[in-house]
Amino acid sequence: MKTILICYCALFFLNMQAQTQPWQGKFEPIDHMIAPPNSYRTASGAPGKAYWQQRADYNIKVTLDETNNTISGNETITYYNNSPDDLNYLWIQLEQNVNKKGNQDFGGISNDLKDGITARNMQFLTRAIDFPAGYSIKYIKDNSGNSLKFLINNTMMKVLLNTPLKSGSSLTFSIGWSYTITDRSMFKLSREGYEYFPSDDNTVYLIAHWFPRMAVYNDTEGWQNQQFQRLGEFALEFGDYEVEITVPEDHIVASTGTLQNAEDVLSKTQRDRLEKARQSFDQPILIVTEEEAKANEKTKTKKQKTWRFKAKNVRDFAFASSRKFIWDAQAVKLPTNTVMAMSFYPKEGMPVWQEESTKAIKHALEVYSEATFDYPYPVCISVNTSNIGMEFPMISFNGGRPKNGQMTKNAKAGMIGTIIHEVGHNWFPMIVSSDERKWMWMDEGLNTFLHQRTVAERYPDFSSTTPKSIVPFMSGDKNILRPIMTTSDNELLSQFGSNFYRKPTVGLQMLRNSIVGKELFDAAFKEYANRWKYKHPNPGDLFRTLEDATATDLDWFFRGWFFTTDHVDMELSNVTWFKVYEAEQNIENRKQNIQLKSENQDTRVATQDFSDGPEVIKMSATPDDAYGGFLSRLDEEAVRQQLLGKNLYEVNIKNVGGLVMPVTIEWTYTDGSTEIDRLPADIWRRNEYEVKHTFVKDKEVKTVTLDPNFEFADTNTDNNSFPKSESQSVFDRFKNNQ
Structure with missing residues (x-):
């Protein structure tokens, strides 16, 4: 009885542990997280019928x-x-x-x-x-x-x-x-x-x-x-604004909202130019020229004037004011709205700002609108300043300035990228209004994802973030690395850009390009944006919407990529080559140079290459009792004939880094041709540490390579190929092809 009681108590204790410490396998649901x-x-990721928010x-x-x-x-x-x-x-x-x-x-x-x-x-x-x-x-x-x-x-x-x-x-x-x-x-x-x-x-x-x-x-x-605390930004309610801004009379004001009293603050010439810009869809029109701005710098009047603006349904309001401003504007036609794209900059920004700023606004408006919803506001403004990139509804403050009128290609790319990024924040978080103070990655990561898409589509000569960009960070010291799901003010400054900007971006790129597929993912991302525009989403709302709108179980991805510091390192530990021959054939005569190995797969010795030729599979007849209760029988000879003379390759892959991902395999055949096979991440469900998979090929294989296009940020590509002695590093090949 004592023994039974002890066993019962032990079982009770283990059961309680199981209830309080849920299994944390890589494919378990993230519901409790x-x-x-x-x-x-709702469980679908949408606002519920009782959803409310303040105003x-x-x-x-x-x-x-x-x-x-x-x-x-x-x-x-x-x-x-x-x-x-x-x-x-x-x-x-x-x-x-x-x-x-x-x-x-x-x-x-x-x-x-x-x-x-x-x-x-x-x-x-x-x-x-x-x-x-x-x-x-x-x-x-x-x-x-x-x-x-x-x-x-x-x-x-x-x-x-x-x-x-x-x-x-x-x-x-x-x-x-x-x-x-x-x-x-x-x-x-x-x-x-x-x-x-x-x-x-x-x-x-x-x-x-x-x-x-x-x-x-x-x-x-x-x-x-x-x-x-300076790093974590802002959580704000939506509302309507009426704002009167009194500044020196010779100042030009750029602001959130629509100007209500242009006749009081702009000259007749400026108003005429602004009206002309409303019809100019191919190039900006100067409202204040460089010569006029330079002349304005010298006035320093003590008089004042008041600019009046209105803004509907915004979560914040900002403005810029100076007598130094050059001002240009042009119209951008979207499917449901026409937007005035405008730039304000001092003469120190010439000529690059006049050439590039409003153009960059236009590109961002078009790409972001296509990916989410049309930009809903009447104006979109970029203001030049130093050492900053900061966003507000309808207006952003952007760094990047030429020296003596010149900028290097990299400096110009940085300036344009900053403008696109800050304009993009109009969607995330100015309209899809996540809590920046708590989850900065929800606005910075999602915005950087579309910012990089804009750069890739409209400025293909500029470098952009790809999975290889995150490898140095993912390879870092796990003692100090923190997961994406770290609140904004608790992140190390040295990891800030990687964890809240680049890693979420790469994660969304993986989902779009390699896991879900572009068409399905784009529709799901648009669904999230439209469900939560002018509302306050949380991380769970994003995760649930992406699953709901794609019919794809992505908990394994969210768990690994967002909640852990695991990295991707898949090792192609071995590839074994097999062939099936006729049952009655004398194998020694058929293949004189093949040394038969044991039929017991557990005792096979891993080969270093394919030089010894294939191992031979002797297919035997299936015993009747193996069919269980089935009375029909498989046409076993047809199976043999289908595989006769074909090449069977058993691929052994180890999960070294801990982060499960789909597997992409490139086969290079002896005739020089190549082929790609893709396996979903689900292959790791039964064993999260090592998997085997068999492929049937008509041709003989020379080399096998994992992740040949570097889609999954694998941190160690030296173990991605077989045979190792004849294969170039995947990362080296990827770099050489760029």
Whole structure:
């Protein structure tokens, strides 16, 4: 009895372990790794019937003080509580506080002090020159003029409501504020601020993250009030904007939205040129010429004027202002919309920006629209600045500048790539509005995937990201590597670009080109974009949609590529050659030079090449009891005749890197011809570490190679071929063919 009790307890303990520690095989479902479906988000990856999200409309008046480099404004926010919850307080984002002296540092982006260091890096580390960063909140009042209490915690502000905001109701309140505009040269990863030009004593202002903005409240985590720590970007609600921007009279303003008072802020000539640009589909029209911009640099008026803009259904608002701007524009015709593509740049960007910027916008608008949905907004703007690439609805700030009017091919490719990438962010996350602060890969990775597709299609001479691009990263030290499913602010800076940009891009390229297929994948990707435009998707929504819209089990891929640091390293450990001959034939006479080997496959010795010729298979008759209950019999002689004289190759492949992938095999025959066979990743289901597969070939094989076109980022191609002594490295062949 004691023995039985011990056994029972042991079985009970093992059963409990099995329940609490689910099997983590490479092909097990990822259901427990992503949020479960519910009435808000369905198991198919689509928004559910009960899906909801909040909304915030803004009416803002702001003044730019060029003399003191300050900005001050007041805003009225109408916040709609569409959630099923009553809210006692609201959270508002104050990103300008990230540089406020004395605020929590969150762990520096770059905090190495060296014996040799530039003055600029020393400023990043020590803030030797003080800067009065951060908001001054003047008031917060409700719609009746009553003051609302508020508490500020670094980059987040909690507004305490006098009465709860009931589910289904709205609240209107106002905020007065001001701050000193950031000198972008003084702070690491400064996404906004001003750039000063000493040669003509002028400034380009990039005004972003400039007004207190509502934080997201959603069904998956409530308030997204994670602090802004510079790397993780933004989570924002959609709304309508009416914005009045007061700037020096000689400034030109580029902005989110549609200009409402062109007759007040533009000259008759400029308005005529702008109207002409609306009909110009083949080339940009200059609205402000280089000569006019140079003349404008000298004016420095103290007068002001106000530009008024409206934007519908956007999640943010940004603008740029300067008297230095040259401005060009042209129309881009999409199937359902005509967009004004526009570029603003100082003379320092000439001539390359005039030649390339608006053209790059056009290419991005066309390729992204085809891949997802037509760009829905009336304008798309690229503004030139230094050392940056940053996106906002309808407008982006982009680096890349010639030196003495010249740019190398690589520098120009980098500039054009930056413009395409930042324009592309209009789709991800400005419309398909994922949470950048939590899952940066969801916008950067998906956007880079389409950015690289745009480059490959419209600029084929430029290099673009491919599976080989990620090999050095995937081969890295597993002790420090982190999976893609790492939240934005917890990633090592050295891995940031690889893990959040390139690795997701390569993963989507693999799905499109080699796993799902272009037609099926493109339709599924478009389905995801359209399901979640103007909404807030999570990783599980993307994963489920791609499976739902392709009828393909991709959990094995998502698990390995997104949740682990495993890499691809498939080893072609052996290839064995066989032939079938007539049963009654004297094998020694038929093939004099073949030395018969044991029929027991478990004792076969791995060959180094095919020089010993094939092993001979002696097919015997099948015993009746092997057919079980079947009364019919296979035509065994027909089977023999079908295989008679053919070449059978048993391929043995080992999974060294841990990441399962489909297997692509290239056969090079003795006559010089080649052939490709493809096996799905499912071949690893029964054994995740080693598989064997048999192929029947009419011709004799000279060499066998895995992943000949380098589709799967295999980190070690030296073990991809058989015979090894006669085969060139796959990676070397791939490089030589580029």
